[in-house]
Amino acid sequence: MEAVRATGIDKRFDSTLALRGVELTLSPGEIRGLLGPNGAGKTTLLQILFGLLRPDAGRVVLLGQEQDWRGTAVLGGVGGFVEEPAFYGYLSARANLELLARLDGGGAGEHEITDALSRVGLAERADTRVGGYSTGMRQRLGIAAALLRRPRLLLLDEPTSGLDPEGARAVARLVRELASDGVAVLLSSHQIGELERICTSYTVLRNGQVVWDGTASALEREAPASAHVLHTSDDGRALELAAGRSELRVEPLDGGGLVLLARTETLDRYVLALAAEEVAVRRLELRVSPLERMFFALTGAGDGHDEPASGEPLSRMLETAR
Amino acid sequence: MTAVAAPSPPRMVTAEDGLAAAYVTELRKLLAQLTTRMLALVALAGPFAFAAVLKIQSGTPSDAVFGAYVHDSGFAISLVILGFAGSWGFPVIAGLIAGDIFAGEDRHGTWKTILTRSATREQLFAGKLFAAGTLVIGISMLLGLASVIAGVVFTGAHGLVDLGGQLISPGRALALTIVSWLYCMIGVLAYTAVAVVFSVATRNGILGVFGPLLVALLTQLLQLIGNGVIVHMLLIGSAFENYFGLFVTHPFLGPMLISIAVCLVWIGVSLALSWRIIRRRDFLARSEQGRTSWVTPIRAVAVTVAIVAVLAVGAGLGPAAVTAYRVSAAMGPEFNNLTLYQQALIGRHAPASARLDVLPNCNRRGGADIGPGDWNCNIYVYLPQPKSVPFQQTSVEYDVSVAADGCYKAQSPPAFLGGPTMAAPDGRHVTNPLFISYGCFNIL
Numbered sequence: 001m002e003a004v005r006a007t008g009i010d011k012r013f014d015s016t017l018a019l020r021g022v023e024l025t026l027s028p029g030e031i032r033g034l035l036g037p038n039g040a041g042k043t044t045l046l047q048i049l050f051g052l053l054r055p056d057a058g059r060v061v062l063l064g065q066e067q068d069w070r071g072t073a074v075l076g077g078v079g080g081f082v083e084e085p086a087f088y089g090y091l092s093a094r095a096n097l098e099l100l101a102r103l104d105g106g107g108a109g110e111h112e113i114t115d116a117l118s119r120v121g122l123a124e125r126a127d128t129r130v131g132g133y134s135t136g137m138r139q140r141l142g143i144a145a146a147l148l149r150r151p152r153l154l155l156l157d158e159p160t161s162g163l164d165p166e167g168a169r170a171v172a173r174l175v176r177e178l179a180s181d182g183v184a185v186l187l188s189s190h191q192i193g194e195l196e197r198i199c200t201s202y203t204v205l206r207n208g209q210v211v212w213d214g215t216a217s218a219l220e221r222e223a224p225a226s227a228h229v230l231h232t233s234d235d236g237r238a239l240e241l242a243a244g245r246s247e248l249r250v251e252p253l254d255g256g257g258l259v260l261l262a263r264t265e266t267l268d269r270y271v272l273a274l275a276a277e278e279v280a281v282r283r284l285e286l287r288v289s290p291l292e293r294m295f296f297a298l299t300g301a302g303d304g305h306d307e308p309a310s311g312e313p314l315s316r317m318l319e320t321a322r
Numbered sequence: 323m324t325a326v327a328a329p330s331p332p333r334m335v336t337a338e339d340g341l342a343a344a345y346v347t348e349l350r351k352l353l354a355q356l357t358t359r360m361l362a363l364v365a366l367a368g369p370f371a372f373a374a375v376l377k378i379q380s381g382t383p384s385d386a387v388f389g390a391y392v393h394d395s396g397f398a399i400s401l402v403i404l405g406f407a408g409s410w411g412f413p414v415i416a417g418l419i420a421g422d423i424f425a426g427e428d429r430h431g432t433w434k435t436i437l438t439r440s441a442t443r444e445q446l447f448a449g450k451l452f453a454a455g456t457l458v459i460g461i462s463m464l465l466g467l468a469s470v471i472a473g474v475v476f477t478g479a480h481g482l483v484d485l486g487g488q489l490i491s492p493g494r495a496l497a498l499t500i501v502s503w504l505y506c507m508i509g510v511l512a513y514t515a516v517a518v519v520f521s522v523a524t525r526n527g528i529l530g531v532f533g534p535l536l537v538a539l540l541t542q543l544l545q546l547i548g549n550g551v552i553v554h555m556l557l558i559g560s561a562f563e564n565y566f567g568l569f570v571t572h573p574f575l576g577p578m579l580i581s582i583a584v585c586l587v588w589i590g591v592s593l594a595l596s597w598r599i600i601r602r603r604d605f606l607a608r609s610e611q612g613r614t615s616w617v618t619p620i621r622a623v624a625v626t627v628a629i630v631a632v633l634a635v636g637a638g639l640g641p642a643a644v645t646a647y648r649v650s651a652a653m654g655p656e657f658n659n660l661t662l663y664q665q666a667l668i669g670r671h672a673p674a675s676a677r678l679d680v681l682p683n684c685n686r687r688g689g690a691d692i693g694p695g696d697w698n699c700n701i702y703v704y705l706p707q708p709k710s711v712p713f714q715q716t717s718v719e720y721d722v723s724v725a726a727d728g729c730y731k732a733q734s735p736p737a738f739l740g741g742p743t744m745a746a747p748d749g750r751h752v753t754n755p756l757f758i759s760y761g762c763f764n765i766l
Contacts, residue, residue: 050438052605076440086431091354099347103439105339149439 001064003028003153003184004049009058011044011208018044019055019208026184028152031175033195034188036205037299042188045205046082046157049186063153079151080186084161085142089131093122093141096130101148116144119174121167135162143171154178154185160194172198196291206299220264223290224297225249228267231257233280241273257283264290340441344449347436348423352457357418365415365465372469373399373476382742387566387729388482390742390758395482396473397495403469404503407462408562409542412506413534415461416513420454421530424521424596433605447600451518451593458514459507466503470496483755485729485762486571487659502565505578509561512585513537515592516558522596524619536623540630545726548637549644549693551765554726555580556633558588563727566762571655574764577727643765644724646691649684649699652763653720653732657682657701660755667755669747679704684722697722699732718756728765733758 004026011019019041026032034042047053049060054069061067063077087096097113117126120140125133130141139162146154154175160168168191175185176198189195195202202219204212212219230250232238235258242250242260248270249261262270271281352358376382376392376399383389386405391398403411427433436446482495490498513534520526520533541559554560555577561584564577658678665672684699685691699720718739720732739756746752 047434047605050434052434052437054604079438081438082434084431086435088351088354088430088432090356091351095350095354099350100435100439102343102347103340103436103441105343105440145435 001028002026002061003030003063004186005061006045006049007059009045009048009060010056011041011048011053012056017208019048022058022205022208022210023213024186024203024210026153026186028182028184029179030201031179031185031187031199033199033202034186034205035192035195035202035295035299039207040205040299041208042205043082043157044208046080046155046186046188049155050078050080050082052082077150077152078155079146079149079153080155080157081142081146081159082155082157084135084158085138085145087130087133087138087141087145089129091130092127093117093130093133093144094126096141097145097148100145104149112148116147117141119147120144121170136164136167139163140167143174151178152183154183156185157188158190159187160189160191168194192289192292192295196289202291204295204298211298212294219294220290223294225261225263225266226286226290226293227288228260228262229253229257229283229285229287230260230281231283232274233282237277237279238274241277241279242270245270259287340445341448344441344445345452346449347441348446348450348453349456352419352423352453357422358457358461361415361418361461362464365461366468369399369403369465369469369472370475372403373472377476384733384742384758385731387485387731387760390753390760391483393477394753395480395492395495396475396477397470397479397482397492397499399473399477400466400469400499401482401502404466404499404506405562407465408506408509408559410535410538411465412462412510412562413513413538415465416458416510416517417531417534419458419461420514420517421521421533422527423450423454423530424518424600425525425527425530428525429527437605443600447597454518455511455514458510462507462510463503466500470499483660483663483759484571485566485569485656485760487656487663487755487759487761488571489663498568501568505565505582506562508582508585509558512558512561512588512592515589515596519592519596520622522599524622526619529619529622533622533626536626540626544630544633544637545694547634548639549642550636550638550640551643552640553633553637554643554765556584558585560727561585563725563729566727566729567764570762571659574766576764576766580766642692643726643728644692644694646684646686648728648763648765649697649722649724649730650682652730652761653684653699653701653722654680654682656759656761657718657756660759664744664755667746667752668744694724694726697724697730726765727762729760729762731758731760 002025004024006022006024009019009022010017022041022045024045034045036042044053048055049062051067051069059066087093088099091099094113094117097116101113114123114126117123120143122137122140122144125137130138133141139159143156143159146156156175160171163171172194175187179185187195187199199216201215202212203210214222230238235252235256238258239250239252242248245266247262247266250258253259260267260270271284274281373396382392383402386402388398388401388405392402427436437443441449479492479496481489481492484490516537517530517534521530524530538559541557544557545554545559548554560577561581564581567574567577657680661678662672662676681702681704682699683702684697686693687696687698689695699722701718701720703716703718718734720734722730722732724730734757736757740754742754742757743751744754
């Protein structure tokens with residue numbers, strides 16, 4: 001049984017068509033990244049999945065049960081949040097979770113709430129009023145609130161927004177662990193690098209339409225060449241070796257090193273060739289990933305990430321990357 | 323963040339569980355708010371402060387019905403507080419508790435938080451209503467209970483002069499006071515429903531809080547215009563006056579029953595409209611909501627004003643509520659009863675069947691003898707004479723302020739019947755019942 005099957009979703013706000021014929025499926029254990037520039041319709045789609053918005057057309061089936069938007073509940077087993085999680089500022093984190101757990105039926109026990117707060121690193125601030133929380137802490141509390149629902153489907157909108165790098169990594173770890181236990185996860189994020197580390201599939205939206213949908217490996221195959229920065233023991237020799245390879249573009253960087261534009265398999269062959277010529281690879285950095293190149297190519301959002309025209313310096317890509 | 327265990331099966335929620343959970347959740351949220359706690363504190367302590375102030379001063383809030391008797395009966399204190407609460411206190415309580423219960427979710431951005439749990443919109447809506455109703459009624463009844471206790475503690479559980487001029491026993495006064503407070507709860511619920519519809523329709527907590535006050539204010543203004551009984555009976559505010567019909571010699575229940583029906587209609591319409599809005603509403607993310615708009619609140623106020631304007635135009639519809647006949651018919655027997663009571667206070671006990679021959683003649687000042695406002699009543703008293711002249715006629719003049727609900731305050735210049743207090747045989751100063759009196763007649 002699919003965790004999500006959304007078909008033909010249309011949604012209009014006044015004169016703006018926010019979603020048009022959106023199709024989305026998600027299987028148990030799958031971590032799907034929902035990508036798109038601002039205004040692409042990601043949050044609108046998540047709200048429709050949660051039943052907060054009524055679509056103008058289409059149907060949504062979550063965990064085998066159809067949404068009917070007649071004031072019915074979010075299905076059991078669906079958790080997550082849309083935008084920044086919101087709580088009652090005059091209550092503590094623990095009291096907020098107690099109230100939300102009660103709405104889930106009977107209320108989770110104190111142990112379960114304490115455990116959820118510990119998982120997101122808020123145990124020590126559990127009895128502090130949420131009104132004094134930072135954005136990152138509210139984000140963590142949102143994840144704790146989602147976990148209390150014992151989800152089989154997790155819908156997360158920008159879950160790492162406002163978190164420090166360690167917090168973001170912890171969320172990624174948590175998501176992977178949940179997915180390994182069969183939880184289906186739909187993640188919306190602007191931080192493509194983070195999605196790349198955890199997602200097994202992607203859906204890319206542009207102007208309310210799905211412009212790409214598939215697995216991470218399919219994206220890898222279809223994506224344009226990625227950009228790397230290479231430091232070797234002999235950059236001049238490395239440049240000479242690249243000269244005869246039509247599928248590889250290499251240019252020197254001002255401060256030393258080379259910038260390469262190549263697909264993964266081409267890059268592999270080039271690195272092996274360098275080794276054969278006794279040119280040591282001292283550092284190889286991915287600067288513009290296939291997902292980023294694909295995202296910007298599909299959405300037209302990344303000025304400077306398009307492949308530079310012949311004669312145009314590759315370093316222009318690096319200036320705008322990440 | 324630490325590792326997670328394998329997910330357990332999600333909880334299943336029945337409809338009953340969902341409603342109970344929503345109710346308890348909303349109740350706990352309201353109880354955690356400073357506003358609720360402050361209201362409860364004021365409801366508890368306010369009557370004691372009021373009674374204490376009355377105790378240390380000689381003046382009385384005589385413009386309020388029963389106000390002249392606050393030094394004689396603790397129940398008068400409770401009824402004066404009930405009168406004030408009916409005008410302003412209950413709308414404030416309803417507004418502060420229920421006016422923000424829906425709009426507060428918009429302000430905190432928490433609709434998406436609670437709607438993505440396992441409670442349905444119906445359950446959340448009903449839970450909020452029940453929670454708000456529970457606390458509004460709870461705090462209102464706390465005010466009532468505190469007012470009775472404060473009155474009894476500071477003034478005493480003495481009998482009360484009713485609105486027919488008769489002294490009723492402490493037990494009956496207590497029973498009528500309790501019934502009056504209980505009866506007013508239907509009006510309190512109507513104000514609560516008004517607060518809810520303002521809160522839901524405008525998504526603005528300020529308008530939700532002030533909505534019932536706006537309706538209360540407009541109600542009072544409407545009661546000043548027009549002579550017809552129909553519009554008057556359609557106002558929520560009437561529910562806070564019609565219990566006076568219990569305090570007359572021959573109680574009348576018609577206006578009370580009509581007010582109950584009217585309040586139920588207000589509640590039904592307000593809640594049906596609120597649910598319709600909630601059920602059809604899209605709960606947008608903040609990024610999609612755009613700037614806060616005052617269009618909806620302004621529209622809501624405009625609709626309210628338009629309704630009131632229509633009611634104002636129709637204020638003259640139906641038979642006249644206040645007529646010279648009704649005022650006179652009420653004043654005469656009451657004067658008779660009060661005179662006998664006054665005589666008893668100064669030690670002259672008349673037989674139970676004793677009565678005066680009185681002929682009241684009431685006229686409205688500055689206009690036709692119809693409608694609420696300032697009236698003048700001359701009560702001609704015919705005293706039996708033992709010799710050739712069968713009767714001696716004397717007259718007493720009262721300034722009577724008559725309200726649209728048929729209740730009045732009558733005050734006689736001290737030259738006629740003495741001042742506000744008089745000396746009892748034991749030397750105590752007691753309230754002169756003929757100086758200021760209150761009465762009510764049936765306007766139907």
